[in-house]
Amino acid sequence: MKRPWQGQVEPPLLTTVPRHDPHNPLCPGATRANGEVNPYYDGTFVFDNDFPALQPDAPNPGPSDHPLFQAEAARGVCKVMCFHPWSDVTLPLMSVPEIRTVIDAWASVTEELGARYPWVQIFENKGAMMGCSNPHPHCQVWASSFLPDIAQREERTQRAYQSQRGEPLLMEYGHQELLRKERLVLTSEHWLVLVPFWAVWPYQTLLLPRRHVRRLPELTPAERDDLASIMKKLLTKYDNLFETSFPYSMGWHGAPMGSDAGANWDHWQLHAHYYPPLLRSATIRKFMVGYEMLAQAQRDLTPEQAAERLRTLPEVHYRLGQK
């Protein structure tokens, strides 16, 4: 962190997004690439991505003639979920009941797609720096016919821990972090937010329910309300850190579903990861390059330093409260 920085500085964020732009395909009433017209929705709105990376009918590759050249069909569906009818808000600027609506929509889409697919990946790319190409508040949902690499790794490690120690890895982990306190950012009746011991992104966090919950649809109404409130607090702290609309990629991981949904997945604990790129300021990011790509992640600040910094930030948004 003491290195002088003469490297790339990100372009300043667009600060004025119009509340409604009839040419933005995510806005109520807009016409999308496939000619469909969006309803005048007033809460969340879910539709099929017009440029899907996964398709339900991807053909099978031919048989392989060599162990080093193995391919499999990747089938699935890609959806987009708008969080709010207005383009000029983000989750931390939305009310707790509005965020609760998003949580309910996450639970429903998980249930719906999980009936057909073993993995339903909900993720939000927030900010142009995170490759987000549309400022309207939204996330994506990609459901797949296979467990993606990271899901497989989480399946393997959680299963191994449960079989060795007789309890879910993330239940014991959350319990330990509550005792140790140094990496905690926020706690509430039903949830914890902490900078994980293994964090590699500067202000990476892990959001965990206190109760053993395997998947989003299992959350009770009280847990959902409390989640909306702790998400608002976390994302407000993030925005306050550098007084900017804080970019990140976030996503939910829960037990696999699909035709094996009824198997024993008790080793799984629902959680969300937040991976934010900013390191030093609103315009200077952490680059995961060189040594990180070729060898191993190296940390520019410790998880304890990051947690301490996030803990001390106000829970009132810099654009809403008096300073």
Add this chain to the structure above:
Amino acid sequence: MKRPWQGQVEPPLLTTVPRHDPHNPLCPGATRANGEVNPYYDGTFVFDNDFPALQPDAPNPGPSDHPLFQAEAARGVCKVMCFHPWSDVTLPLMSVPEIRTVIDAWASVTEELGARYPWVQIFENKGAMMGCSNPHPHCQVWASSFLPDIAQREERTQRAYQSQRGEPLLMEYGHQELLRKERLVLTSEHWLVLVPFWAVWPYQTLLLPRRHVRRLPELTPAERDDLASIMKKLLTKYDNLFETSFPYSMGWHGAPMGSDAGANWDHWQLHAHYYPPLLRSATIRKFMVGYEMLAQAQRDLTPEQAAERLRTLPEVHYRLGQK
């Protein structure tokens, strides 16, 4: 690749870098952060990084009280290697004999640090987009007391393949790619460049010797000359792709060294990885975000398409030849 792009466009590259800047700590004759003055070097120049991420005397963390909270000391040294006395050149603009000097310096530093450390990671971050904070042509060398994550994975997979199939994985892989041809970019007497079957970055390549070579210092003079020449061709193609100084992170992987250097590492094959971020143009990159961070890499173009595109590009640099 058909998705409309309204997302982040990278700032245009600095096109005029002064040949010599007495305040740039990488230039001949400049004074560095620690007060040392660089010699008036005329080839390559290696010095200790003034802001090292690894240090030889990192203290041991205390003993751990829990299986989920395990830490180990990471010891090592970080060096910087300037490729050329001038700031306004890059490898593809250097002559083949000048690139050969860089290769010799890579071999020497591997030998020197490999005497003390099991892993010597040579890597180049080229371009501001890849977090490079100094335009002077240079790479870094980080030697560590441990095998980094990716080295461990390559060790595991190469060892397993050798024990199951009786030959080095990357020897058989290169052999197969020579037969299949569709992913080849360049071949020479001693080297191959191809877009690997498993590529995730748009124009990712793998550079492999044809002979079974475990580490850089084992390369013969003829292999080094030929490497200089194929590197110049590859990097010229890269620059020609979008008519820009093409950004990338690259690095060398070879058999572990240190006190176990004498063990049997015949399952290893020396190779270099090139990971370039650009996808659509000189200013529109691939973002490894969202689904990639939380689930699995998804490819915007196939390795075969990328190889075809690179293959057809001229071997004369757009800034040097007539168009």
